[in-house]
Structures are given as structure tokens and as C-alpha cells.
Amino acid sequence: MSKESRRANRERLRQERIKEQKRAKRNRLLAAIGAAVAVVALVVGGGYLIMQASNGTSAEEYQGDLAPQTLQEDGSVVMAREGVQAPVVEVYADYQCSHCARFEKINGTNLKELAANGEAIVHFRPVSIFADAGAPAGANSLRGAAAARAAADYGKFVEYNDILFDNQPGGNQEGYAVEDLVAWGEEVGITDPAFAERVRSENEVVEEFVENYYPELSTKARAEIPEDRLRTMRLGDLIDWGEDNGVDSSFMDGSYVRQVLDATAAVNAKYPEGRNAFGGTPSVYINGELLGNETYSATDFPEAVRAASPGTVDTRPAAGDGSAEPSASPSASPPV
Amino acid sequence: MSTGTEENARSGSAEDTRGDGQSTSPTADSRWPAVQPWLSLAARLGLAGVLGYAGYTKLVVPALSVESVAAYELFSDGVNQFIGYTLPLFEIALALLLLTGLATRVTGAVSALLMAVFIAGIASAWARGLSIDCGCFGTGGAVDPDETAYGLDIARDLGFMALGLFLAVWPRSRFSLDRVLGLYPGSERQR
Known part of the structure; x- marks a missing residue:
């Protein structure tokens, strides 16, 4: 009888230990997933903010006179x-x-x-x-x-x-x-x-x-x-x-x-x-x-x-168009 | 996931318990538990490389990333912009998790899911007769109809999806944070 109950006791302890292990494992799994989610949130959220801040796509519309x-x-x-x-x-x-x-x-x-x-x-x-x-x-x-x-x-x-x-x-x-x-x-x-x-x-x-x-x-x-x-x-x-x-x-x-x-x-x-x-x-x-x-x-x-250094245009102005081809000589023409 | 449990149960009985190449006399039964963590490591690194590269190439020119999304003609401008910015970041985040081996099962599953979404997007562009580059690696947008490669893109993404699924089923791998945390051990004594 006592032998019997001791065995049952041992069995119960064993079961509890397994349960405990399982719980610990689940906690570790949840921790890992939580950490993973945190990494994703950090990279995506942080990156998004940085990109928004450095979003230089729409420079101000140019208002000055155009070059010829x-x-x-x-x-x-x-x-x-x-x-x-x-x-x-x-x-x-x-x-x-x-x-x-x-x-x-x-x-x-x-x-x-x-x-x-x-x-x-x-x-x-x-x-x-x-x-x-x-x-x-x-x-x-x-x-x-x-x-x-x-x-x-x-x-x-x-x-x-x-x-x-x-x-x-x-x-x-x-x-x-x-x-x-x-x-x-x-x-x-x-x-x-x-x-x-x-x-x-x-x-x-x-x-x-x-x-x-x-x-x-x-x-x-x-x-x-x-x-x-x-x-x-x-x-x-x-x-x-x-x-x-x-x-x-x-x-x-x-x-x-x-x-x-x-x-x-x-x-x-x-x-x-x-x-x-x-x-x-x-x-x-x-x-x-x-x-x-x-x-x-x-x-x-x-x-x-x-x-970059100065270059030359490889096409010629259309005939009848008054303006001259940009020449190789430096020019003192005023800004237009 | 039945395969996963079967695998864990089997590897639990394997000799290869303490991690450092103890596997002796690889019989047909013991070879898989020994090889699988290496295969999963390869899948992790491969998928991390693909996702990291895809994210990086999009991230260097965010404007084009947005443009690539817009080319699918599925969302409004605001949504296109949001996806164009966050998708490459998300890809890089997944790549980091795969590289370090954190929450491998979930990350693998999410990666596979992401590939499924890509495949759906490409298939829908194909079905609607759009002529676009998939934009998978940075350079998206409209292209000449002769230059579309939808079949190839889908096949490639299916391959990547398979890697993700492999990890979802067999997350246990070498050199992973999961291992340090004692997740998916397979080596832990069951008693």
C-alpha cells in the first residue's frame, strides 16, 4: 500500500516536472517570438521614420528664368x-x-x-x-x-x-x-x-x-x-x-x-x-x-x-534656329 | 505540422544530443537528425541573403520602390508609398531574424507567406495583361511586353517559399539564437 502510494507520488512529481518544463519552453518560445516582433517593429518603424525625414523627392519648384x-x-x-x-x-x-x-x-x-x-x-x-x-x-x-x-x-x-x-x-x-x-x-x-x-x-x-x-x-x-x-x-x-x-x-x-x-x-x-x-x-x-x-x-x-568636367554636345543646332551651339570658349555672358 | 513533431520525436532519440557533431555511425535513421540542422541553417542563410538583397536594392532608391509597387496598379498612391517604403524594411528585418536564427519557425512561415503574396501580385499583373517588371529586386515599373518574365519570377518565388516552409517545418538549426534559448532543441532529453 505504502509502496503503491510512493510510486503514485513519484509519478505525480514526474508529471509536474514535465508540465513545468513544457511551461518554461512555451515561455521561451513566446519570448523569442516577442523579440522577433520587436526587431521587425524597430527596423520597419525606425526605418520608415528615417525615410520620411530624409524624403527629398519634392524639391521646390524652380521659379527663376530658364537657360536658353x-x-x-x-x-x-x-x-x-x-x-x-x-x-x-x-x-x-x-x-x-x-x-x-x-x-x-x-x-x-x-x-x-x-x-x-x-x-x-x-x-x-x-x-x-x-x-x-x-x-x-x-x-x-x-x-x-x-x-x-x-x-x-x-x-x-x-x-x-x-x-x-x-x-x-x-x-x-x-x-x-x-x-x-x-x-x-x-x-x-x-x-x-x-x-x-x-x-x-x-x-x-x-x-x-x-x-x-x-x-x-x-x-x-x-x-x-x-x-x-x-x-x-x-x-x-x-x-x-x-x-x-x-x-x-x-x-x-x-x-x-x-x-x-x-x-x-x-x-x-x-x-x-x-x-x-x-x-x-x-x-x-x-x-x-x-x-x-x-x-x-x-x-x-x-x-x-x-x-564632372566640361563636355561637348554631340548634336548640332537645327538649321534656322538662331541660337549658337554652346562653344568651347568660356564666355562672360550674364546670367539669364 | 505533424512532420515537425515526428521529427522532434525522432531526433529526441538520436545520439546527436550535445550538439557538437557527436553523430557516429550514421545509419539510415540517424542521418536525418544530423543533417537536418545543417540544411535548415543553409535555408536560413539562403533566404536571409535573398530577402536582405531584395530589401537593400529597393531601399537604396525608395522612389523606385514606390514606383514598382505603383506599377501593379493595385493600390492608391498613399498606399503605394507606404508599401514602397516599408516592404524593403520588412524584408531586411526578416533577413536579420533569419540570419540570427530567432523565432525561426515563425519567421520561416512569415517569409513563405510573404512569397505567397508576391506570387499573387505577379500572377494578378500577368492575368491583367500588364507589362511590368516584378520589382522584386529594386528595378520595377513598366517594361516592354517582350521583357516581362512572370513565369520565371513566380517559379523563383516558389523556390524561396519552399525555403520558408522548410524552416517552418524544421526550425531546428545550427548557430541560431533559438538554440541558445533552448528552443526547438530536439536534443533535450525527453525524460
């Missing part, structure tokens, strides 16, 4: 003080590209300031990497670029460029409607009806491109070009191929749509490979050197520009 804008032969626009010696900042952007809008938002003010202070020669080079994306993205991209080019005819490219990026449509949205494009022209002071006319006729080219020309070209190319070769071909190559294979692109002749497509082909040829390869938009080059993450920093970007 000079239309170039290839349809690009140089914004610089006359005769200034400064690093050349090439900005390749697509009006449908969301990162480009982001870049504009972060560094648009810096670009204007740097140019106005004679610290940079800013070379705006609109391209269309979305041209072959169909409607609506491809059409938006081309329509926006053609309208910006038309605004450059009136010396209002930079102002117009800002408005376009401010009103950028989403990737699946129809945007940059003809009526809006015309109204924005008036907003920056272009009242010539020829501008509206130009925007309309460019839109017709865009519609032809997106609805008929490119689908035909693409179908034919898929059928006739081996896939591995097709994959290496860019839109410019395809258009050239179509020219020799019965897909007529003459409807684009003389249009700004054609010009922006040529500009896109040109940048691919200019920066074909290596560290500085043109891989998409926005691509910002300082004297031909591709910028990295500085592109999206309102502080690192101007620093990188200021650290």
Missing part, C-alpha cells in the same frame, strides 16, 4: 547658357515611362537650376521605348513625344515637358489626348494654330503606326525572321527590315513620330554595350557616363554633375 533652349537637328533640345563650358547631362526619357516622371519630379528643378547657373549643359533627348507596346501605352508614348517636339519648335520644350510628365497616364490608360495636348500648348504660351494642327496630324501618324503598321510589321517579322535573330532586333532594325520586305513606313515621313523613333534607334547605337549601355529609360549620362542610383537622388545628382 536650343532645338537640335535630331529633334532633341539643349538647355544651357550661351557659350558655357560645363558637363553635358543627357536625359533620355519616354513620356510613358513612370520612372522618367519620377526622375523629373525629383531632379527637374535641379536640371533647370544647374543649366541656369551655367553648371550644366542639359540635353533633353526624348525617345520612345514603348512605341511597340501597342495601345494605349505605345500610342501615349509616341503622341507625347511628338507633341513635345512640336512645342520645341516654339522654344517651349522644357515647360511642355514638365506638363507632360505631370499628367502622365498610367500604363493601361489612354492618355495625352489631342485636346489636352493642344490645351497644354496654350498653357505654356503657344497660341499658333499650326501647333494644334501639328499635334493632330502627328496623332494620325501615331494611330496608323499603332493600329495598322506595327501589327503588320510584327506579324510579318515573326513569320519570316528566325526567332533568335528577331529577339536581338530593336524596333529601328525592324522598321528597316520592313522597308526591304514590303512593309511601307513612308506614312511616317517627315513626322515627329519618325524623328523620335530615329532618336531611339540612335541612342541604342550610341551606347550599345558595356557599362554605359542604354538599357531603358530614364537614362541620364554625364559626359557619356551612365548615372546609377544618383539619378533618383535630389542631392547626389547635382553633386555628380558638379564633380
